Amino acid sequence: MTVPTSRTAVDAAGAIPYQVRRSDRARRVRVRVDRDGSVEVVIPRRLGEHAATAAVAELTPWIERRLAEVGRQRAAVLARGDTVPYLGESLTVVSEGGRERVARRGGTLLVPDGPGRTAALERWYRRMARVEIGARVERACAVAGLSYNRLTIRDQRTRWGSCTRTGSLSFNWRLLLAPEAVLDYVIWHEVCHLAVLDHSPRFWALVA
Numbered sequence: 312m313t314v315p316t317s318r319t320a321v322d323a324a325g326a327i328p329y330q331v332r333r334s335d336r337a338r339r340v341r342v343r344v345d346r347d348g349s350v351e352v353v354i355p356r357r358l359g360e361h362a363a364t365a366a367v368a369e370l371t372p373w374i375e376r377r378l379a380e381v382g383r384q385r386a387a388v389l390a391r392g393d394t395v396p397y398l399g400e401s402l403t404v405v406s407e408g409g410r411e412r413v414a415r416r417g418g419t420l421l422v423p424d425g426p427g428r429t430a431a432l433e434r435w436y437r438r439m440a441r442v443e444i445g446a447r448v449e450r451a452c453a454v455a456g457l458s459y460n461r462l463t464i465r466d467q468r469t470r471w472g473s474c475t476r477t478g479s480l481s482f483n484w485r486l487l488l489a490p491e492a493v494l495d496y497v498i499w500h501e502v503c504h505l506a507v508l509d510h511s512p513r514f515w516a517l518v519a
Contacts, residue, residue, distance in 0.1 A: 331363045
């Protein structure tokens with residue numbers, strides 16, 4: 312496995328840090344901006360890193376727009392006003408100087424004060440997603456008489472959840488921002504895919 316290497320592309324607007332990852336399967340250069348604000352350039356193994364530099368330089372306007380969009384989304388969802396949503400509840404956010412991790416006290420979330428607040432909130436949601444989703448998946452599998460091989464909590468761009476042929480389940484941590492009934496439905500939907508991978512009448516009958 313090749314460890315990604317850090318590079319910085321510079322244009323007239325400033326500097327864009329990015330990671331370069333070589334891939335044996337890549338057919339062309341790809342640039343992606345993740346929801347955490349990181350930029351990754353995937354290049355075929357045969358190409359030199361100048362290909363990544365050229366791609367970032369060419370796509371700088373698009374990258375900057377995506378980074379701005381990511382910043383707006385994270386700020387709107389995780390740091391709006393003095394409350395954040397949690398499975399249908401509204402938790403009051405209280406900033407504390409010197410705090411590094413988010414902690415919940417009843418209906419209150421104690422969060423770091425300063426620019427690290429949003430990132431700390433996201434990390435807390437990810438930790439809680441592992442707890443909330445893990446317990447619900449176990450119960451659903453027990454009821455349905457099914458089993459899974461692996462459970463991951465991710466930051467998918469277009470999916471709330473997924474199930475693979477090998478029995479791996481993956482869920483988006485942002486499900487915790489929705490009402491509890493929505494989370495439960497998505498979990499049941501994916502657990503049922505452990506038995507039926509398609510969306511045939513048999514699958515929907517199992518979901519029902």
